[in-house]
């Protein structure tokens with residue numbers, strides 16, 4: 666199995682991609698935004714402001730499945746929803 670980050674591929678066509686939506690849910694300050702920042706951008710900031718409402722991050726990966734012969738390449742678009750943990754800042758939850 667191999668997963669490759671293709672977020673910077675400017676030639677990508679949205680219709681070619683399988684699309685998945687993920688939501689991070691949890692109390693304020695547990696690290697939801699930090700987790701997504703690390704996964705999407707590889708960064709960490711120890712002075713993050715609380716998230717307001719919902720922040721949607723996108724990540725594009727290629728997944729090479731070896732379960733079939735020949736192997737199959739899946740193009741995947743992850744829509745990562747970062748929600749507000751503080752109830753008063755949440756718009757949807």
Ligand SMILES: Nc1nc2c(ncn2[C@@H]2O[C@H](COP(=O)(O)OP(=O)(O)OP(=O)(O)O)[C@@H](O)[C@H]2O)c(=O)[nH]1
Nearest residue numbers: 693694695696697698699710711713715716749750
């Ligand atoms: N020590 C430590 N601190 C972390 C970790 N992840 C996040 N933090 C810190 O915890 C604080 C809150 O992190 P956030 O990622 O903003 O938390 P959040 O769940 O998105 O919070 P809300 O947006 O208010 O819901 C920040 O100051 C981060 O630097 C971790 O793995 N270890």
Ligand SMILES: [Mg+2]
Nearest residue numbers: 697698715716
């Ligand atoms: Mg947050």
